[in-house]
Amino acid sequence: MCEPAVWYAVITNFLSHRFMQIERPNEQSVLITAANAKIYLNLGKQALKVPKDQNVIILGNSKDANAYVVDEPGEYELYDISIAALENAEKKKGVADFFQVEIEGVFVTWQKDQTIEIAKDDWENLADSQILILNLEDHQEGNKLDKFISKHNPVKLVIINADSVTAEKLTGIPVKETVKKIKLANKDFTAEEFTTESIVLE
Secondary structure, X not given: OOOHHHHHHXXXXXXXXXXXXXXXXXXXEXXXXXXXXXXXXXXXXXXXXXXXXXXXXXXXXXXXXXXXXEOOXXXXXXXOEEEEEEEOOOOOOOOEEEEEEEEOOEEEEEEOOOOOOOOHHHHHOOOOOOEEEEEOOOOOOOOOOHHHHHHHOXXXXXXXXXXXXXXXXXXXXXEEEEXXXXXXXXXXXXXXXXXXXXXXXX
C-alpha cells in the first residue's frame, strides 16, 4: 500500500493538473485548448478558418477542411470530448445555436444568443454548466442577464466583448480579473458550494 504522503502527492498533482485553457486568438473566435483537442467557437456569421493542426473542432459555421465542424444539432464524441449541439426551438432551421462541451468531466456552455429558446426536453437533458461563455457584444442593455446566468449557474462566467465595468453592470457579478488567457485546473471545480466567479477575456 502507498504511504499517506504518497497518496497526498498523487491527489495534489491530479487536482493541480491544468487541463483547459481559454483564449481569444482573434475577434471572430474563442479557443479552448484541452489535452486532446483544440475547440474553436465561431462568434461571427462568416465561415471560420483556423490554423492547420491535429484534432481541431469548430463549433459554428465553417468549411475548414482541417477541422471537424459541428454546426448541426446532435450529440458528438470527438477526441475524448462530448458535445451536445442544440437548435433554437422557435426557428427549427437545423442549425446549432447552443453548445455544451464536456472536457474531463467539466461542462462548458456557449449560447450564441441569449434570446435563443431551447426545447424543454433538451434543456432537462443538459448538465449544469461549470463554465459559461457569455458574449456581450450585441447584448441589449434593457435585457437583464441575472435569470439567464442563474439558469446555467456556472462556477466560472467568462465574459467576452465587454470591459469589466460593462460586464458588472449587465451581469450584476463583480469581475475578478481581466486576462488574455484563462488557465483552469481540476481543483477549480471541486467545491460543492460556490459563488459564480466572473472573468473578462480580452
